[in-house]
Amino acid sequence: MKTLKIEPEVSIPEYLTGEIQSKLAYVDESIVSAKVHPNRIELLVNTPSSAGEQGISQDKEKEINRKVQRVITSMAKGSIRPKIQVLEDHMDRAVNYDLDPNIKLIRLGELSQEGNGFYTIGPLLSGLIEFFEKQFLNLADSFQAKPYRFPTLISAEMLDRVGYFSAFPHSLSFVTHLREDLDVIDDFAQSTKFVSGGLNTSGESFTRIQTLLSPAVCYHLYFSLADRQLSGGHLAATGVGNCFRYEAINMSSLERLWNFTMREIIFVGSKDYVLENREAGRKRMQEFFETIDFVYRVESANDPFFIGEFRKQAAFQSAFQLKYEIRAFLPFKNDTLAVGSYNYHQDFFGRNLNITLEDSSPAHTSCVAFGLERIAYAFLAQYGLNPKDWPEPVQESIP
Amino acid sequence: MESEQSNVNEQVKALLAEALQVEPELVTPDLTFGDIPQWDSMGHMEVMMRLEEYFGVEINPDTIASLISLPLICEYINNMDG
Numbered sequence: 067m068k069t070l071k072i073e074p075e076v077s078i079p080e081y082l083t084g085e086i087q088s089k090l091a092y093v094d095e096s097i098v099s100a101k102v103h104p105n106r107i108e109l110l111v112n113t114p115s116s117a118g119e120q121g122i123s124q125d126k127e128k129e130i131n132r133k134v135q136r137v138i139t140s141m142a143k144g145s146i147r148p149k150i151q152v153l154e155d156h157m158d159r160a161v162n163y164d165l166d167p168n169i170k171l172i173r174l175g176e177l178s179q180e181g182n183g184f185y186t187i188g189p190l191l192s193g194l195i196e197f198f199e200k201q202f203l204n205l206a207d208s209f210q211a212k213p214y215r216f217p218t219l220i221s222a223e224m225l226d227r228v229g230y231f232s233a234f235p236h237s238l239s240f241v242t243h244l245r246e247d248l249d250v251i252d253d254f255a256q257s258t259k260f261v262s263g264g265l266n267t268s269g270e271s272f273t274r275i276q277t278l279l280s281p282a283v284c285y286h287l288y289f290s291l292a293d294r295q296l297s298g299g300h301l302a303a304t305g306v307g308n309c310f311r312y313e314a315i316n317m318s319s320l321e322r323l324w325n326f327t328m329r330e331i332i333f334v335g336s337k338d339y340v341l342e343n344r345e346a347g348r349k350r351m352q353e354f355f356e357t358i359d360f361v362y363r364v365e366s367a368n369d370p371f372f373i374g375e376f377r378k379q380a381a382f383q384s385a386f387q388l389k390y391e392i393r394a395f396l397p398f399k400n401d402t403l404a405v406g407s408y409n410y411h412q413d414f415f416g417r418n419l420n421i422t423l424e425d426s427s428p429a430h431t432s433c434v435a436f437g438l439e440r441i442a443y444a445f446l447a448q449y450g451l452n453p454k455d456w457p458e459p460v461q462e463s464i465p
Numbered sequence: 466m467e468s469e470q471s472n473v474n475e476q477v478k479a480l481l482a483e484a485l486q487v488e489p490e491l492v493t494p495d496l497t498f499g500d501i502p503q504w505d506s507m508g509h510m511e512v513m514m515r516l517e518e519y520f521g522v523e524i525n526p527d528t529i530a531s532l533i534s535l536p537l538i539c540e541y542i543n544n545m546d547g
Contacts, residue, residue, distance in 0.1 A: 144514065149526040378510035385529035413499060414506070428499075 068121035091314035148384035167446035183317040183324025206304035216286035239279040279310035292419040300335025320443035340432035347434040361395035394444035498533040
């Protein structure tokens with residue numbers, strides 16, 4: 067391995083440090099870790115075994131440097147400082163635990179890594195997730211949200227229709243299968259092995275991509291409403307599902323998974339309807355979080371758009387205050403983790419998917435979303451793994 | 466004064482058409498965010514950046530969220546000048 071130090075050609079504003087650092091994961095396959103400092107970037111890169119002591123070639127180093135500069139320029143040049151609006155701040159609540167629950171969870175067999183970014187979760191953590199699920203279902207009931215079941219697969223055609231590929235290409239997870247060709251299937255059956263970190267199958271054996279693994283829950287509802295008028299004027303719905311966002315070297319324990327579970331409560335209707343319900347959802351969750359003394363704040367945020375769209379889309383989200391994240395305190399690292407969000411999409415899905423209201427205007431949408439693994443993880447980071455130390459409502463709910 | 470305003474309005478209109486990559490005829494006097502597919506979130510930010518560049522102003526996030534129609538943009542630019 068070799069450390070590369072790169073001096074940015076464009077200065078990196080402090081508010082973009084984290085965003086740029088996370089995007090460096092996608093610069094080159096050889097990058098093992100990336101750290102953004104005020105005036106330099108440090109990359110740890112894998113060196114090919116044939117390179118010997120010299121590490122990587124000068125050409126490779128130049129190529130990485132060029133790509134890093136492209137990321138920085140694209141995201142930082144002309145960027146607009148986001149307006150951070152804090153809606154709730156409960157960071158002063160007491161915590162009596164400051165260890166990383168991850169280590170203990172693995173030791174107890176509560177967490178078992180099956181692959182990079184996906185885990186099997188044991189009974190303790192599953193019980194805790196179930197507890198949070200009950201609260202989210204109560205929240206959904208308070209809106210009389212209709213229950214939906216959404217698939218894990220998602221249509222490439224529909225994702226294209228809402229511009230997902232240009233906004234989040236880096237985190238997509240594709241699904242394919244062998245071509246319907248006896249020779250191809252036979253050849254696969256006889257010669258396929260897992261070697262050198264992957265299957266030794268030729269890409270030509272697979273079909274063109276028509277399907278992906280779903281990156282979000284609410285998209286399925288919007289797709290099901292496409293090209294028609296919304297009956298009844300508005301809709302509240304809820305669903306839970308597996309979501310997939312590939313995060314390369316950024317993936318880390320339950321904090322950042324490739325495969326995670328999300329519960330969403332989704333509103334479709336007029337602007338007033340979806341905004342009022344988003345806000346009501348936040349206030350009801352605030353009451354619940356108080357009952358378990360959860361340490362968190364709610365503040366404005368932006369989605370992790372890829373570099374081409376980042377500058378404009380992030381600034382737009384910030385200016386219009388479209389997204390607020392529930393950021394839970396992780397005492398062991400004195401940092402916060404997004405465990406949920408309150409989102410408003412304006413009439414973006416209504417326009418792009420032709421979902422109309424009775425007056426033929428495009429429907430507005432909003433959603434309240436919770437990452438189940440993350441919220442349970444943040445809870446354990448604040449309370450530890452001994453149920454006796456947990457707040458009463460949690461203890462009472464878990465057998 | 467009136468002709469100055471009219472001149473600025475024409476400049477804003479042309480700039481909007483350029484930023485949104487549409488024919489000037491599509492930029493109607495009351496054009497509002499979302500009226501045409503090109504004036505979406507990306508288009509809006511492109512308009513804001515072009516305004517900043519052309520008129521030499523810095524537009525803060527609150528203002529970005531308020532400049533959602535051609536008349537509102539014209540009013541903002543005219544007041545900046547005034």
